[in-house]
Amino acid sequence: MREIIRRVESITQEMRKKKREIEELEELIREREEEKREKWEKLDELRGKIDAIIEEIKNTDAYKRLINSFNKVEDLYRQLIDSEYNAGKIFNYLSPFAYTRKIVPLYRRYLVISRKVYLAPEYHGVVQKRRPSPRDLFRTIVEHGDVVIPNVRRSIRDDLAELCELGKKLTAEISKEIKIIRFGYGFELGERLAARIPEAKISHVREFRIWELNEFQGILDCEAYVGISLLGHSYSELLLHRRSSRGHFFVKRTIHELLNTHKWDRLHRFLCPCEVYDVLAEMYEELYKKFSIKKEKCDKIIEEMKKVAAPYILSEEDEGRQDKNG
Numbered sequence: 001m002r003e004i005i006r007r008v009e010s011i012t013q014e015m016r017k018k019k020r021e022i023e024e025l026e027e028l029i030r031e032r033e034e035e036k037r038e039k040w041e042k043l044d045e046l047r048g049k050i051d052a053i054i055e056e057i058k059n060t061d062a063y064k065r066l067i068n069s070f071n072k073v074e075d076l077y078r079q080l081i082d083s084e085y086n087a088g089k090i091f092n093y094l095s096p097f098a099y100t101r102k103i104v105p106l107y108r109r110y111l112v113i114s115r116k117v118y119l120a121p122e123y124h125g126v127v128q129k130r131r132p133s134p135r136d137l138f139r140t141i142v143e144h145g146d147v148v149i150p151n152v153r154r155s156i157r158d159d160l161a162e163l164c165e166l167g168k169k170l171t172a173e174i175s176k177e178i179k180i181i182r183f184g185y186g187f188e189l190g191e192r193l194a195a196r197i198p199e200a201k202i203s204h205v206r207e208f209r210i211w212e213l214n215e216f217q218g219i220l221d222c223e224a225y226v227g228i229s230l231l232g233h234s235y236s237e238l239l240l241h242r243r244s245s246r247g248h249f250f251v252k253r254t255i256h257e258l259l260n261t262h263k264w265d266r267l268h269r270f271l272c273p274c275e276v277y278d279v280l281a282e283m284y285e286e287l288y289k290k291f292s293i294k295k296e297k298c299d300k301i302i303e304e305m306k307k308v309a310a311p312y313i314l315s316e317e318d319e320g321r322q323d324k325n326g
Contacts, residue, residue: 050213050269053271054260054269054271057260057271057272058260060274060277061274062274062275062277062278062281063259063274063277065277065278065281066255066259066277066278066280066281066284067259068281069280069281069284069285069288070236070255070259070280070284072284072288073235073284073287073288073291074235074236076288076291076292076295077235077291079295080174080291080294080295080298081174083170083174083295083298083299083301083302084134084135084138084139084170084171084174085133085134085135085138086134086302087134087138087166087167087170087301087302087305088133088134088135088136088137088138088139089134090163090302090305090306090309090313091134091137091138091141091160091163091167091309092134092137093309093312093313093316094152094156094159094160094163094309094312095115095116096114096115096116096153097113097114097115097116097117097148097152097153097156097160098113098114098115098151098152098153099153100114101113101114102114102151103127104147104151106119106144108121109121109122110122110127111140111144111147111148112127112129112130113148113151113152116130116131116132116137117132117137117140117141117148117152118130118131118132118136118137118140119136119140138167139171141160141163141164141167142164142167142168142171145161145164145167145168148160148164149161149164156312159308159309159312162308163305163308163309166301166304166305166308167305169301170298170301170302170305173294173297173298173301174294174298176294178202178287178290178291202229202230202235202283202286202287203227203228203229203230204227204228204229204279204282204283205227205241207224207225208224208225208228208273208275208276208279209222209223209224209225209273210222210223210225210240210258210270210271210272210276211270211271211272212269212270212271213269213270213271223240223242223251224242225240225241225242225251227240227241228240228241228276228279228280228283229241230283230284230287231252235284235287236254236255236256237252237253237254237255238252238253238254238255238258238280239251239252239253240252240253253270255280257270258270258272258276258280
């Protein structure tokens with residue numbers, strides 16, 4: 001019996017020891033949790049200071065100028081692209097294009113000419129019916145006009161041919177490339193960069209610095225660049241040119257990143273000197289002037305289209321009035 005009591009006492013002592021160790025660990029965890037909470041609060045406080053600095057930057061004239069010039073370009077570019085949609089609506093006034101459905105085989109698809117004109121795939125031996133948008137209608141007729149025009153109603157053939165020619169002019173004007181290079185220094189460098197990056201539409205060659213804050217790693221990097229370019233069709237993509245002893249390197253960013261308006265990534269912030277915003281604003285202002293000239297030319301072509309389609313437009317308006325009057 002004494003042996004049993006001794007063993008029970010030994011186990012009890014061990015249990016007390018383990019319980020004390022658990023209590024000590026729980027206390028340590030509580031201390032660590034409190035320490036962790038304090039550090040998170042400090043981190044949030046530091047983020048707040050960064051936010052305050054960025055808000056100061058956003059209140060500068062250079063930042064506001066860039067926001068304004070970018071928004072104007074974005075709005076005008078959208079209007080320019082909508083020119084195809086507006087032209088397609090004019091083409092629609094000539095509908096129906098044919099009273100009987102005609103199907104012309106093309107490579108891996110079919111050109112359908114009926115009430116509308118559209119491209120369609122074949123599915124189980126049947127050419128699918130579609131209701132094309134005005135933009136799709138415009139693009140299909142302009143691209144395949146040589147096939148479409150002989151197959152439409154005879155009464156609209158000449159007018160559609162004229163509209164198609166105007167549509168080709170509109171497409172050419174919209175897609176005409178804009179390319180501008182401004183050299184702060186180093187003409188030869190600018191020429192080389194322009195040749196290396198054909199998709200760059202507007203480039204400005206000069207030295208500048210941009211600071212990038214990576215909050216996740218707690219790193220603030222400062223990079224020196226020798227040029228900046230606007231890319232692509234939306235012109236919201238930027239290409240930063242960096243030069244080193246090993247050659248030229250290119251870093252892609254978006255205007256939203258440099259403006260710190262990208263909501264999807266709160267861990268990366270960019271601190272740009274006002275001169276960078278001024279340079280970008282100048283580039284977007286110059287782009288706006290180019291787009292304005294494009295838009296004016298496109299509007300003139302649209303007006304010419306309306307004159308060609310005037311009888312069809314008036315006829316449809318008359319039919320609409322008669323329907324309303326019963």
